[in-house]
Amino acid sequence: MFRRNLPVILLLNVLGIALFLSYYLPANHGFWAPIDTSVFFYFNRHLATNETFLHFVAVTNNRAFDVCSLLAMGLLYFSYFIKEDRTGRRRMIIIGVVMLLTAVVLNQLGHQLPVAHKSPSLSFPHVNRVSELTGIPTKDSSGDSFPGDHGMMLMVFTVFMLRYLGKRAFAIAVLITVLFSMPRLMIGAHWFTDIMVGSLSVVLVGASWWLMTPASDFLVNWLDKKLPKKALK
Template sequence: MAPITKHIKAEARVSLQFNKWLFWNLLAAAVLASWYWLPNHGFWLDIDKSFFYYFNNKIGNSDAWVNVIAIANNRAFDGVALLAMGLVYYSYYRGQSDERKRQLLIIGLVMLLSAVGLNQLGRAIPVERPSPTLVFDNIYRLTELATFKTKDSSGDSFPGDHGLMLMIFTAFVWRFLSWKAGLWGCLFVVIYSAPRVMAGAHWWSDIYVGALSVACFGMAWLMHTGFYDGLISWLDRHLPRLKKA
C-alpha cells in the first residue's frame, strides 16, 4: 500500500476531530459576532481607527514612506507573497520520495481549490464595507501622493481576501508539512496583509475578524471532519500517475 494511502486511512479511523472542530467553529462565531452585532462594531472600530490614522499620518509626513507603501500595494508586489509561499512549500517538496512528492502536489491542488471556494464564501457574508479611505474625510491618499500606480481603496473590503489566502496557506502547511512551516505562514499573514492596512485599502478588522473567521470556519469543516483526508485519498487513487522512463 502506498504511503499516502496508509497516512490517510490511519487518520480516517477518527474522521471527526471533534474538539478541534468545535474550537475553531466557536472562535469563528465569537469573533465575527463580536464585530457584526456590536453597535458600530464596538471596540473593533476603535482598533481600526487607531491603525488607520497611525499609518495615514506617516503617509502624510514621509515621502520615503509613501514610496515604500505604494510599492507594497502595487499589484506586482503580490508576486512576492506568492514567491515566499512557494519557496516554503518547495523547501519541503525537494528531496522527498516520488510518492511524497505526489502527495504534496495533490495537497497543493486541494489548497488552491479551497482558496477559491472559501473566497466565495467570504463574499457571501452580507456585509458591504468600503475601505477607510472612502469613509474618512481630510485624509492623505496614497494614490494622490505616489508617482506610480498603486492601490489605497476598495468599495467592499470585508473580508480581506489577501489575508484569507495567507491564512488558508498557513493552515495547510501547518497540518500537512510541519509546525515550522506553519510559523512561516503566520509570519506571512502579518507581513503580506499589512500593506493594505497601511495604505487604508483595508480595515485592520477586515483581516483579523473577516478573513480569520472565514478561515477558521472553513478549515474546521474541511480539515477536522475527515473531508480533506477522504478527498486526498480519492484524488490519489484516481489521478493518473506519471510513468518513470
C-alpha cells in the same frame, strides 16, 4: 480522527462565530470601530510625513508585488517538496491543488457574510491616498473590503502548512501572513477587522471542518486516483 478532533473543531467554531458576532451585532461595530479608526489614521498620517514609508507602501501594494507573497509561500512549500520522493512530490502537488480550491471556496463563502463596506481610504474625507501622492499605480482602496481576500488566502496557506507539513512550516507561514497582510492595512485598502475578524473568522470555522476531519484527505486521495500518474511525477 473526526471524533478525536471534534472538541477542538467545536471550540474553533465557537471562537470564529463569536469573533464575527462581536463585530456584527454591536451598534457601529462596538469596540472594533475605534481600533479600526486608530490603525488606519496611525498609518495614514505617516504617509504624508515620511517619504520613505510612502514609497515603501506604494511599492508593496502594487499588483506586481503580490508575486513576492506567492514566491515566499512557494519557496516554503518547495523546501519541503524537494525532500520528497516521487510519490511524496505527487502528493504535495495534489495538496497544493486542494489548498487552492479551499482558498477559492472559503473566499466565496466569506463574501456571503452580511457585511459589506468600503475600505477606510474611501470612508473618510481628506485622507492621504498613496496613488495620488506618488503617481504609482497601487491598490489603495476597495469598494468592498470585507473580508480581506489577500489575508484569507495567506491564512488558508498557513493552516494547510500546519495540517500537512508541521509546526515549523506553520510558524514560518504565520510570519509570511503577517508580513504580507500588513501592506494592505498600512495603505488603507483594508480595515484591521477585514483581516482579523472577517478573514480569520471564516478560516477558523471553514478550515477546521475541512482539515480536522477526513474531508481534505478524502479529496487528496480521490484526486491521486483520478489524475494521470505520469503527469504529476
